Amino acid sequence: METLIELSKKMPKTELHLHIEGTFEPEQMFAIAQRNQVALKYNTVDDLKAAYQFTNLQDFLDLYYQGMSVLLHEADFYDLTMAYLKKVRSENVVHVEIFFDPQGHLSRGVSFDVQIQGIYNALQDAEKKWGMTSKLIMSFLRHLSEESAFETLELAKPHLKWIDGVGLDSSEVGHPPKKFLRVFEACKNLGLKVTAHAGEEGPPEYVWQAIDQIGVDRIDHGNRALEDDKLIEAIKQRNLTLTVCPLSNLKLCVVNDMKDHPIRNMLTLGLNATVNSDDPAYFGGYMNDNYASLINGTRISKEELFQLAKNGITGSWMEDHHKEQHLKQLNILFK
Ligand code: ADE
Ligand code: ZN
Numbered sequence: 506m507e508t509l510i511e512l513s514k515k516m517p518k519t520e521l522h523l524h525i526e527g528t529f530e531p532e533q534m535f536a537i538a539q540r541n542q543v544a545l546k547y548n549t550v551d552d553l554k555a556a557y558q559f560t561n562l563q564d565f566l567d568l569y570y571q572g573m574s575v576l577l578h579e580a581d582f583y584d585l586t587m588a589y590l591k592k593v594r595s596e597n598v599v600h601v602e603i604f605f606d607p608q609g610h611l612s613r614g615v616s617f618d619v620q621i622q623g624i625y626n627a628l629q630d631a632e633k634k635w636g637m638t639s640k641l642i643m644s645f646l647r648h649l650s651e652e653s654a655f656e657t658l659e660l661a662k663p664h665l666k667w668i669d670g671v672g673l674d675s676s677e678v679g680h681p682p683k684k685f686l687r688v689f690e691a692c693k694n695l696g697l698k699v700t701a702h703a704g705e706e707g708p709p710e711y712v713w714q715a716i717d718q719i720g721v722d723r724i725d726h727g728n729r730a731l732e733d734d735k736l737i738e739a740i741k742q743r744n745l746t747l748t749v750c751p752l753s754n755l756k757l758c759v760v761n762d763m764k765d766h767p768i769r770n771m772l773t774l775g776l777n778a779t780v781n782s783d784d785p786a787y788f789g790g791y792m793n794d795n796y797a798s799l800i801n802g803t804r805i806s807k808e809e810l811f812q813l814a815k816n817g818i819t820g821s822w823m824e825d826h827h828k829e830q831h832l833k834q835l836n837i838l839f840k
Contacts, residue, residue: 509810513796516810516838517831519600519817520593520781520792522725522748524644524674525582525624526573526606527784528589537584538575546571557787562706562757563676565787573609582623589785590631596793599831600823602640603628604672607657608649617660625667640822642700644672645688647680654688662695669822670698672725677707682714689719698722698822700748704729705759709736716743723748723820727776728759731767737774746777746820751798752790753783763802772809779817811839 531550538545547553559565576582586603593601603624610620624641631637643661645654661668671692673685682689682701689699703715705726712730715721716739727747730736740747749768754760760767771778780799785791790798796813799805805813818831 509800509805509807510797512807512838513800513810513814514793515597516814517599517818517834518597518792518796518814519602519779519821519823519831520598521602521723521746521779521817521821522604522750522781522783523589523601524569524604524606524784525586525589526576526609527569527788528592528786529572529576529585530588530786533585533588534572534575537581541575541577541581543575543577545575557756559757565757565784566675569784569787570609573606574613576610577613577615579619579623579626582620583627584623586624586627587630590627590637592791594631594635594637596791598637598792600638600818600821600827601628602642602669602822604642604644604674606644606646606674607660608646608653611657611660617657617664621661621664621667638823638827640669641667642670642672642698643668644674645685646675647673647684647702648676651685651688654685655691658688658691665695665697668697670700670722672699673701673703674725677702677705677711681707681711682719686718693720700725702726705757709733712736713739716740716745721745722822726750726754726759728754728767731770731774737776741775744777746779746816747771748781748820749778750781750783750788751795751802752785752788755798756788763798766799766803768799768813769803769805769809772812777816777820778813779820780813781817807839811835 531553628639699721700723701715702725704712709732723746725748
């Protein structure tokens with residue numbers, strides 16, 4: 506009989522929570538640093554990998570911003586994105602919705618055009634070559650000001666045909682969603698979808714703000730929503746998808762042990778939980794590893810595995826006919 510691990514590798518998967526800068530593998534980082542004549546703080550790949558020990562989100566973010574600082578040219582953004590797409594294609598990921606952090610590059614003098622052109626070309630090539638579909642989500646850095654977010658939105662305006670949604674990431678605690686209320690309102694008026702990291706480290710109140718004040722279409726993480734029964738009901742009522750990231754949660758100490766991960770509880774409560782990799786180069790695994798960590802760590806059932814994959818398809822922003830096609834395939838596999 507087929508094991509759940511085998512099944513999880515074969516099933517068509519979507520990735521709805523992925524920071525492209527978080528796919529920067531140390532080997533590629535050193536190669537691009539050398540190509541661009543940029544110095545890294547670490548002498549070797551092994552030294553860098555040894556530094557990937559985090560006790561919280563900020564520990565990780567400090568390294569993440571350092572790592573992305575070697576990205577300077579359109580070819581760098583293309584190569585980074587293409588390496589990720591090739592990797593997940595080999596894992597039967599059929600659709601990706603990726604975040605990029607324009608402010609993390611603008612601050613180093615890398616133009617919005619350079620960033621988005623490189624990323625977009627890779628996404629287009631993946632669709633042409635392999636039929637892998639995608640959406641692009643521009644994320645605002647919440648530790649920066651509302652003014653900076655508005656400036657970024659202005660820079661994005663000539664490229665809106667390539668941008669499907671906006672997100673909110675970086676240091677959560679102390680930077681609640683309501684800080685960006687007016688920016689998100691402007692984004693919605695431009696027809697953009699809206700999502701926000703909420704309840705990763707921040708309190709349930711931040712998730713309330715994301716759903717009630719911002720009016721998000723999706724919640725990234727959402728772990729701490731489980732602390733508030735009324736909030737759970739509100740998320741269900743709005744039929745919102747949660748983009749949950751198991752290995753990220755473990756690496757950033759959002760959970761202490763995979764056996765305590767709340768994703769099965771989320772499903773039991775009727776929440777639309779999905780599985781995603783967040784920053785796979787830093788957290789020890791891509792999509793298949795995230796599923797494997799749940800199968801081995803939480804003992805999810807075949808039904809739960811099916812539900813997670815199904816939620817990933819239904820909660821995505823892909824076209825309806827693509828959803829139907831992937832759901833059909835998934836049903837055949839689990840029959
Ligand atoms: N930026 C990249 N990964 C992130 C995460 N897990 N939370 C907040 N901001 C991020
Ligand atoms: Zn994230």
